[in-house]
Amino acid sequence: MPSISSGDLSSPLDGGVDFGSVKTVPESHAWQEPEGFSLESSDLDGIPVIDLSTPWWGVAREIGRACASWGAFQVVNHGVPDNVLKRVEEQGWRLFSLPPDQKLKAERGPDEIAGFGAPRITHFFPKRMWTEGFTVFGSPLEQARRLWPHDHMQFCEVIEEYQSEMKSLTVKLLELILEWVGAGKEDLNWEVGDSSGVTQLNSYPSCPEPSRAMGLAPHTDSSLLTVIHQSNTSGLQLLDASGQKWVTVPPVHGALVVNIGDLLHILSNGRCRSSMHRAVVNRVHHRLSFAYFCFPSPGATVEPLIGPDEPTALYRSVTWTEYLRIKGTLFNNALFSLLLPDSGFSTRLQQPFSLLPSQSRPSVMQESH
Ligand SMILES: C=C1C[C@]23C[C@@]1(O)CC[C@H]2[C@@]12CCC[C@@](C)(C(=O)O1)[C@H]2[C@@H]3C(=O)O
Numbered sequence: 001m002p003s004i005s006s007g008d009l010s011s012p013l014d015g016g017v018d019f020g021s022v023k024t025v026p027e028s029h030a031w032q033e034p035e036g037f038s039l040e041s042s043d044l045d046g047i048p049v050i051d052l053s054t055p056w057w058g059v060a061r062e063i064g065r066a067c068a069s070w071g072a073f074q075v076v077n078h079g080v081p082d083n084v085l086k087r088v089e090e091q092g093w094r095l096f097s098l099p100p101d102q103k104l105k106a107e108r109g110p111d112e113i114a115g116f117g118a119p120r121i122t123h124f125f126p127k128r129m130w131t132e133g134f135t136v137f138g139s140p141l142e143q144a145r146r147l148w149p150h151d152h153m154q155f156c157e158v159i160e161e162y163q164s165e166m167k168s169l170t171v172k173l174l175e176l177i178l179e180w181v182g183a184g185k186e187d188l189n190w191e192v193g194d195s196s197g198v199t200q201l202n203s204y205p206s207c208p209e210p211s212r213a214m215g216l217a218p219h220t221d222s223s224l225l226t227v228i229h230q231s232n233t234s235g236l237q238l239l240d241a242s243g244q245k246w247v248t249v250p251p252v253h254g255a256l257v258v259n260i261g262d263l264l265h266i267l268s269n270g271r272c273r274s275s276m277h278r279a280v281v282n283r284v285h286h287r288l289s290f291a292y293f294c295f296p297s298p299g300a301t302v303e304p305l306i307g308p309d310e311p312t313a314l315y316r317s318v319t320w321t322e323y324l325r326i327k328g329t330l331f332n333n334a335l336f337s338l339l340l341p342d343s344g345f346s347t348r349l350q351q352p353f354s355l356l357p358s359q360s361r362p363s364v365m366q367e368s369h
């Protein structure tokens with residue numbers, strides 16, 4: 001995947017812009033609102049909040065409904081201790097407060113997953129995003145040592161604990177979703193417990209003109225599912241099923257957001273939709289988010305689960321490493337490119353193709369706080 005070289009940057013990610021000191025959004029970062037999109041920030045008919053402590057058969061049904069409609073939901077009573085979420089936030093602030101030169105020591109290399117970098121999707125867009133991110137794949141030790149030569153252990157311990165909690169949660173969620181799909185763990189060609197995780201720490205500094213900037217451009221995640229701790233500042237938005245309306249995912253104290261990714265869309269043969277989402281910025285608050293991407297084990301192939309009610313596979317099978325490569329080239333067309341020729345164009349595939357990079361203009365919303 002192409003990466004941004006450090007040569008033209010004063011920090012690893014900002015295209016030479018010091019987010020903290022600019023009074024207006026520079027042209028390099030100025031996005032326009034495309035026509036026809038509206039913002040629905042009401043949470044009344046919004047993304048469901050599901051209580052994981054209720055009996056499993058009820059939860060599986062609620063989760064299934066959310067997967068089929070929004071491709072996303074929030075969970076409460078999820079079992080991840082509050083203090084783990086609090087400590088990961090503290091480490092996030094510590095990480096993103098480092099001086100630019102220090103961050104460059106852990107810059108993500110061209111073909112690497114881990115480290116500091118602009119969003120991988122940056123090269124699909126004509127403008128830069130108002131964000132910087134830090135990706136952890138496996139152990140954070142190597143990167144953390146470069147950032148804090150004498151004091152990296154607290155970061156590593158907290159991130160590893162966060163990853164372990166997130167892994168348990170994603171295994172539980174996958175089991176519930178499989179239940180709803182009518183499949184069992186034995187129908188997979190990998191062990192659910194062997195799933196791999198990638199942790200992404202996102203930072204969205206406050207912005208002097210939020211309606212002209214984009215935190216993270218519209219995308220679907222490549223994962224099976226992604227769990228996001230978004231703390232108490234809003235910014236995450238989902239595209240509704242009409243593909244015309246952005247809906248804010250309101251921060252709910254103690255809740256975690258779950259997004260269905262492309263690989264679960266494939267595995268469920270389109271019964272679970274991968275959600276198109278984006279992150280917007282605001283004038284007042286610097287926002288952090290912590291996303292855990294759950295993938296199958298590296299060599300496993302993901303193929304649609306077929307049964308009596310689901311006789312025809314819509315997609316060809318794929319490994320996640322192959323899928324990340326395809327995504328790196330085709331971006332929001334990646335899922336579409338795996339459609340089997342005789343699968344037809346099903347209503348299950350209502351991905352907002354109006355957002356394909358070639359046709360799209362970046363979109364922004366009104367200010368949100
Ligand atoms: C495993 C991964 C998924 C991801 C690319 C990555 O290598 C690590 C970061 C992930 C992320 C986070 C922001 C949005 C996204 C599209 C991106 O540019 O980097 C996702 C990638 C993805 O889901 O494809």
Ligand SMILES: O=C(O)CCC(=O)C(=O)O
Pocket residue numbers: 200202216221228230235236277278279288289291
């Ligand atoms: O910041 C957020 O809430 C969303 C982050 C996200 O979509 C991602 O990391 O893929």
Ligand SMILES: [Fe+2]
Pocket residue numbers: 219220221226277
């Ligand atoms: Fe995402």
